[in-house]
Amino acid sequence: MPDEELLYDLADLFKVFSDTTRIKILYALFDTPRSVNDIAETIGATQSAVSHQLRILKQARLVRFDRDGRSLIYSLADDHVHTMLAQGMTHICE
C-alpha cells in the first residue's frame, strides 16, 4: 500500500482529467498548440471558462505555454499526457 500522501496526489491527478472541459482542452492541444481564444472557439467554451481550467492544467503541469505577441500559445506539457489520454480511451473502447 503506497504512502497516504501519494494516494492523495494520485487522486488529484486523475481529478484534473475528470472534467469534460479540461479533456476537451487537452484534445484540442493533442497535436496543435493553440492560443486561449483558439481553444475557446475550438471546444465551444467561454474564454473565461477556458482560462480558469488552463490554470488548473498548468498547476498539474499538464500544459505549458509560450508567448507569441499578445497571445499565449498553450501546448501539452509532455508525452505523458498523450499516454494518459490514450490509456483511458483504450479502456473506454473495449
Place this chain on the structure above:
Amino acid sequence: MPDEELLYDLADLFKVFSDTTRIKILYALFDTPRSVNDIAETIGATQSAVSHQLRILKQARLVRFDRDGRSLIYSLADDHVHTMLAQGMTHICE
C-alpha cells in the same frame, strides 16, 4: 477531435479514479482480493462508505466480485486497472 460523447465517457472514467477512498480501495485490491469488511479495515473507512464506493467502481467495471459464504470477495476487474494506476503513479513520481 473525438466524438463529444466519447469525451464525456473518458472524463467519467477518470472521475472514478479521482477520489481518495476509491483509490485506496483499488490499491487494497491491487494484488489481493478482499471482502467488503476487509477492505474497510484495510483502508480505515466505514463499511457503508466502502460499499457506496464499490457500487461506483462496479458500475465503471473496475472491480468484480465472487461470493464466499456470506462474504463478497472483490477484486480488480482486469489488468487495465493496474495499468491506469501505474501510469498515473509514474506521472506523479517524476
Place this chain on the structure above:
DNA sequence: TGATTATATGAACGCATGCTCATATGTCAA
C-alpha cells in the same frame, strides 16, 4: 500615451458528490 486586444482573476451561484446514520436486504447456522 492611449486604445485595443488577449488573458487572468474574483465573487457568487447552482449542482454534483461523498460521508454519516439508520435501516433494509440477503445469507448462513443452529
Place this chain on the structure above:
DNA sequence: TTGACATATGAGCATGCGTTCATATAATCA
C-alpha cells in the same frame, strides 16, 4: 424459522467545483 453476520441502500447534510459575469492585468500598436 430465528438470530447473527455481511453487505447494500436511502435520506440528509456539508463540501467542493465549474460556470458566468464583471473587472483587472498585461502587452502591443497607432
